[in-house]
Amino acid sequence: MTETTERMDSLTSPAAEELPWIEDAGNVAPRDARALSKVFFDQLQVLEEGTREYQYARNTLIEMNLSLVQFSARRFRNRGSGDMEDIVQVGTIGLIKAIDRFDLSREVEFTSFAIPYIVGEIKRFFRDTSWAVHVP
Template identity: 50%
Template sequence: MASGTPSAAISAADGPLLVESEDEDAPRARQSRGADTRALTQVLFGELKCLQPGTADHSRVRGALIEANLPLVRYAAARFRSRNEPMEDVIQVGTIGLINAIDRFDPDRGVQFPTFAMPTVVGEIKRYFRDNVRTVHVPRRLHELWVQVNGATEDLTTLHGRIPTTAEIAERLKIGEDEVLACIEAGRSYHATSLEAAQEGDGLPGLLDRLGYEDPALAGVEHRDLVRHLLVQLPEREQRILMLRYYSNLTQSQISQELGVSQMHVSRLLARSFARLRSANRIEA
């Protein structure tokens, strides 16, 4: 009975010992798997070197190399979990870096493949975030400084058990507080907020509904610009008559007194001005 169910024969006091034994074996198991992967990788690269690119055998061995080293990509992608990007996409991008590393790797140089491939994988992932994920382009220097600020923030949070202040981060990195604030602002470019999304907590409508309103005078802008363009084509006296009539709101009688001409002449000049403006107006034509 006891041999059939070994867990029943373990006392409560022995339980922690069993757990500790399993925890101690886990790193050794991972190291063993890593050693097996490195050995397999070395053998596969030896085979790949003797095969002609483009052949079926070359593609098969190359695919086996990619499959064997995918844990390296997952390990590199785990460093970017805080970026709020789907991990499947990050792993896919990292796999592209892995493939590039496999195609460029020379086993005769005496360098372990993981050592050679990791910078390429991480670089491909960083390039993806830099070029495709951020909604606002951030200067490269500011992006590199943001990585340091982000790391210092995590270290200080672990050290103090709280979110560090801007001054603490600046002191840690020996930079100014304004640079820290600029980096924090740059970090927000990784996250886009929908204009139509409702604001959390305040119960207000979406940002799109609060950005502004439609100016009722906007439709008249084009017409005012057109009138200004047409007016300069009239003689100076006719321009003045139109300004007095429609901007100063004077009657034809008041305009005739202002200019010292008859009201009939003012009427004829207005009619002639309208005819010229209509003929010059391409929109009505």
């Protein structure tokens, strides 16, 4: 039995059997990530929150879509305040919020939904850390 099948066997629910096992989700090509994301979002709707299967699906979605954060963060690399690593971390928070709030029934591409969340979190970070007068 291979390591992939052993790990999938450890996920016990019937819905988890439909989830593909991805060893290194961070190295999935963006085009493949789009197709795989749809599969994982389908399963997130079925799986019970808090289960290992749900966490696997959610964490895999986060890792597969980190390239969106990298892409969005590049726009802000020359802003002066904030290290690129900080910008990526803040953008990742936006990605997580987008994953938690995404609804497949609206028939919108996930990338179109997620990028405004990511950019919004990054802009909020700059607003909160760089303005002398803070907006309430």
